[in-house]
Amino acid sequence: MPKIKIAVIGAGMAGLKAASTLHKVGMDVTVFEKSRGLGGRLASRRTESGHFNHGAQYVTARDPGFDAFLQQATQDNAAQKWHPDLHRGSPPDKVFSTPATHAGNLAEKQWYQGIPQMNKLIGPLVQPFEIKKQHRITSIEPITARTFMLHDDLDGEFGLFDGVIVSAPAPQSADLLRPLSSRFDPIDDVIIAPCWTVMAAFEKPLPTAFDAMLYPSPEISWAARSTQNNDIFHRRTPDHWVLHASPSWSRDHLEEDKERVIEKLLAALRTASGIKLPDLQTIQAHRWRYARTETPLGKSHLNGMNGRVIAAGDWCLGARVEAAWRSGQSAAHAMIETLIG
Ligand SMILES: Cc1cc2nc3c(=O)[nH]c(=O)nc-3n(C[C@H](O)[C@H](O)[C@H](O)COP(=O)(O)OP(=O)(O)OC[C@H]3O[C@@H](n4cnc5c(N)ncnc54)[C@H](O)[C@@H]3O)c2cc1C
Incomplete structure (x- = not known):
């Protein structure tokens, strides 16, 4: 059976916690990070x-x-x-x-x-999954009800993915998620x-x-x-x-x-x-x-597209690195629940 393919946008504490959790259960994870380095605001x-x-x-x-x-x-x-x-x-x-x-x-x-x-501090979360640095994702395109293609600012296309976790700061996440579903509208209140x-x-x-x-x-x-x-x-x-x-x-x-x-x-x-x-x-x-x-959003993550696209990040729960870690973990668990049950 082919591996479940997941894209994680953002290599801060939330994104990498989500990526490492999904990698540990055998999913094929690719992380996209717009910067040259990892860690985000760390x-x-x-x-x-x-x-x-x-x-x-x-x-x-x-x-x-x-x-x-x-x-x-x-x-x-x-x-x-x-x-x-x-x-x-x-x-x-x-x-x-x-x-x-x-x-x-x-x-x-x-x-x-x-x-x-x-x-x-993010070192222990970096495992043998692919990390594509200097890739700013500009859109998430639903190809079918269950698959997604990512586009970056250099006209690159990546996918298909069975699920996507977006862990950018709230306004940047909203830009990517707003076109997909009104379920992501609460991000605008953060x-x-x-x-x-x-x-x-x-x-x-x-x-x-x-x-x-x-x-x-x-x-x-x-x-x-x-x-x-x-x-x-x-x-x-x-x-x-x-x-x-x-x-x-x-x-x-x-x-x-x-x-x-x-x-x-x-x-x-x-x-x-x-x-x-x-x-x-x-x-x-x-x-x-x-x-x-x-x-903050007031809940650990937000999902849409039948649970296959999930928003995470410190802004879901608070202003601290711990909030990012908890949100990343909970987004990964929600993705596992959707895709594996
Ligand atoms: C000045 C300052 C002081 C702070 N002090 C503390 C403190 O003392 N203690 C504490 O606990 N917390 C502190 N924080 C907060 C803490 O840094 C954050 O809560 C935490 O690091 C957020 O992690 P995150 O993964 O949610 O987001 P981020 O670390 O912001 O990670 C998001 C990542 O997504 C990437 N990204 C964004 N858009 C895209 C895109 N379109 N495509 C690809 N990649 C993208 C970004 O480059 C970034 O690497 C501070 C923050 C700042 C800025």
């Missing part, structure tokens, strides 16, 4: 000064299944716990030049990061906030006792050393920091150019700190048009 960028984690900063688990995934990833050297000295938005004079101490650490105990970069991110490599360590700060200023919702670097007495140089602008600031400055965004967010950090920031070795900005879910 993102890392290489610069001349080293790597930055400029998307998700850390991962937590409430679901026992995801907790087990993180434990296994830790054993496989794909993840490790992170205990930053965390500061939650207090007056600036407390943020900088506070005597170095771990006593102020408010971080929850079970924070994990991918190692050596965040995108490595709201995802943008996030401007600045990656700065300072030549000398930033003189702060903290590795991570929540809302150090109205413009900045998160500022943190980009990679594990908690040894306050032996800070590595250059000192890599990632700044995330707040959702409202990001919305207000969505179309601004990168140079202006860098200028403004560095100025905000300078004002919050009240100090002269060390010289910069590298600085870059990245705009996440779809970063953190504000209004």
Whole structure:
């Protein structure tokens, strides 16, 4: 009997969790990813000064299944716990030049990061199924009631597939799914906030006792050393920091150019700190048009076309990597139920 053929669109946590679950039950899975790398918003960028984690900063688990995934990833050297000295938005004079101490650490105990970069967290899900990188899928064409052809932006055609899982952020999923069925209309109610991110490599360590700060200023919702670097007495140089602008600031400055965004967010950090920031070795900005879910779908996945086309992604359940993992798993189980019973 020929193998069941499934296409998964998107190689972030949701898509790869779905793909690996379907591969394990013997389906023939092909993943299509528009970018050059895997991981989606579990993102890392290489610069001349080293790597930055400029998307998700850390991962937590409430679901026992995801907790087990993180434990296994830790054993496989794909993840490790992170205990930053965390500061939650207090007056600036407390943020900088506070005597170095771990006593102020408010971080929850079970924070994990991918190692050596965040995108490595998806490593355990990458199995011997085909992954077609740099393939942006532009449409899903039903050929019969049970088969589908995919088209990409370079006029490529792929298929036929017996089922398709779409795991792009909600607005991009809606573009692909709206033409297929009104069952996907609820995706339009999902709201995802943008996030401007600045990656700065300072030549000398930033003189702060903290590795991570929540809302150090109205413009900045998160500022943190980009990679594990908690040894306050032996800070590595250059000192890599990632700044995330707040959702409202990001919305207000969505179309601004990168140079202006860098200028403004560095100025905000300078004002919050009240100090002269060390010289910069590298600085870059990245705009996440779809970063953190504000209004989720409220269910783990959405299906149409007799259960053969399924939408998944963090936006179904929330704003976290765990939500993406759970949604990908549940989409795969729904596909198995439809095609195998
Ligand atoms: C700045 C920022 C900070 C964050 N901080 C945290 C945090 O600290 N903790 C936490 O738990 N979560 C955090 N998140 C959220 C977390 O990153 C996401 O919840 C999670 O990574 C989403 O996974 P996903 O698989 O659903 O989507 P994505 O990771 O977005 O994956 C979707 C993939 O689909 C691909 N794609 C889209 N359209 C197409 C197409 N047409 N064809 C082919 N491929 C396509 C994309 O390139 C992408 O790789 C943060 C996100 C951002 C942006």
